[in-house]
Amino acid sequence: MPRRSAHPTPSYVPALGLPWLTGAYDALTGTFFPERMVKERLLSLADVRAGTRVLDLGCGTGTLAAMAARRGGQVVGIDADRAMLERARPKIEGLPVTLVQGLTTEVEFPAEAFDVVVSSLFFHHLPTEAKVTTLRRARAWLRPGGRLCIADWSRPRNPAMAVLFLGVRALDGFALTRDVLDDQVPLSLREAGFEDVLEVDTIATVAGNLSWWTAAAP
8 A cells, every 4th residue: 555755745736726626627628628539548558458557647536547447457546636536436436446645746655566657637737846756756666667658738839729728827827837838748757767758649629739758667
């Protein structure tokens, strides 16, 4: 079982920026965002199959964790938001998923406890230092050669995408999401010691550009 550090838990950004929007998260993402396609591709990139030990960073309402479990994965999902985890519980009922409340910079797991680490629409919530810290810890939790796969907002590729992305920035904070404009995810992956960092693809959505990245633990 994971262990929690003794450090106090700092604040976090709710999934849609405001706590009162949490109840609408699944409806909004399902209506305005190609969630199923994005997460299916993420799991395919991670090659989740029967017996794969999966860690889902920022698991939210549990959609990705449940999908990974239905592929045969043994899944642990981390999220700091108790309200989101409560919404996840009905989705994972009867599936091999363990939910852990806590911050990715604080929750502890044994070294090499996982084969893959996945994350969807989480890293844009983290300040740069927390991104790097989380990724360094994830690298330690992965077995050598294990994969980390991320789907998240990425640098707008044209002015229209920049305008659309203003909605996400307004909800989650302009200072915090500045990292997206600076391509901080691949930079943080490399700083954390991952190898073979690759932006696999990017697509245009109604909220801006979204990309998939993959990396390997040395």
